[in-house]
Amino acid sequence: PMLNMRVVVDGQLPPGATAKDLILAVIEQIGTGGGQGHVIEYQGEAIRALSMEGRMTVCNMSIEAGARAGLIAPDDVTIEYLRGRPHAPSGSAFEEEAAYWRTFHSDDDAVFDKEVHLDAATITPRVSWGTNPAQSVPLDATVPAPSSFLDTVERAAAERALAYMQLTPGTPxxxxxxxxxxxxxxxxxxxxxxxxxxxxxxxxxxxxxxxxxxxxxxxxxxxxxxxxxxxxxxxxxxxxxxxxxxxxxxxxxxxxxxxxxxxxxxxxxxxxxxxxxxxxxxxxxxxxxxxxxxxxxxxxxxxxxx
CATH class of the missing domain: 3.30.499.10 (Aconitase, domain 3)
Structure with a gap:
């Protein structure tokens, strides 16, 4: 059976930050194996503020955190995105289906196997410096030094990544x-x-x-x-x-x-x-x-x- 993970991104993204930056920040925090065996549900103000296409970007990259799937509960953004699209119901049939779709959400008292919280205000444009999607930092930062990683496996991975990428720690x-x-x-x-x-x-x-x-x-x-x-x-x-x-x-x-x-x-x-x-x-x-x-x-x- 799948395990359930909730990723909550509270607050608002700063100007210039996008859905891609958000999901890269999530993956940096939980790692490429952090979602292994889980289905991730994304919640929070920053998630709700994303367009449908932004949400697709987030869910698309869930597998890069090892997850089996990523999902966001349907809401007005979802409904309006589907309205009038090919293969979608029309008229009263659409409204009936939309009412049903709105029931696809987690219960308020749902218990998740793992929970992760991020502050959207801290997310800025990001860029990967290494050879997996978890190895990313804000564009404002410098290339990290392997010594900055406390975990020995992550440190070794950073050393290999920097060698492949031909980057020097400290480079803006x-x-x-x-x-x-x-x-x-x-x-x-x-x-x-x-x-x-x-x-x-x-x-x-x-x-x-x-x-x-x-x-x-x-x-x-x-x-x-x-x-x-x-x-x-x-x-x-x-x-x-x-x-x-x-x-x-x-x-x-x-x-x-x-x-x-x-x-x-x-x-x-x-x-x-x-x-x-x-x-x-x-x-x-x-x-x-x-x-x-x-x-x-x-x-x-x-x-x-x-």
């Missing part, structure tokens, strides 16, 4: 240059993600020498992006809107980097060789990925000059 994350930026995957290939990227790129150009791939999560997302004119903003910035697929997330076909190259990526995994043999992957949000493409180094949108 914002000083790390990248060769490529990948925007897409099942984690961050939705229309809201592409809108975030377009908002950063509008009126700007991608840095010379930075390879950029923008791959929507589905052809429906691609069609909507084209309808909204996002592809024109991407083209003006120097990037093309590709057709949907897994692409560079798993180094599919020719969508891979050369050995030793470094990428800022919106996908969910940064394992050794994930995006090509010897490729160094930094997990980031779409907004940070977009800003990084403009400067050629790890960057938050607020760092960009108007």
């Amino acid at each position: 994350l914002r000083d790390i240059p990248v060769d490529a930026v990948f925007i897409g995957s099942c984690t961050n290939g939705r229309i809201e993600d592409l809108r975030e990227v377009a908002a950063v790129w509008e009126g700007r150009r991608i840095a010379p020498g930075v390879e950029v791939l923008v791959v929507p999560g589905s052809e429906a997302v691609r069609a909507q992006a084209v309808e909204e004119g996002l592809d024109e903003i991407f083209a003006a910035a120097g990037a093309a809107l590709r057709y949907s697929g897994c692409s560079m997330c798993v180094a599919l076909n020719d969508d891979r980097l050369r050995p030793g190259q470094r990428a800022a990526s919106t996908n969910n995994r940064n394992f050794e060789g994930r995006q090509g043999r010897g490729v160094k992957t930094h997990l980031v949000s779409p907004a940070v990925a977009a800003a990084t493409a403009i400067t050629g180094r790890l960057t938050a949108p607020e760092d960009l000059e108007d």
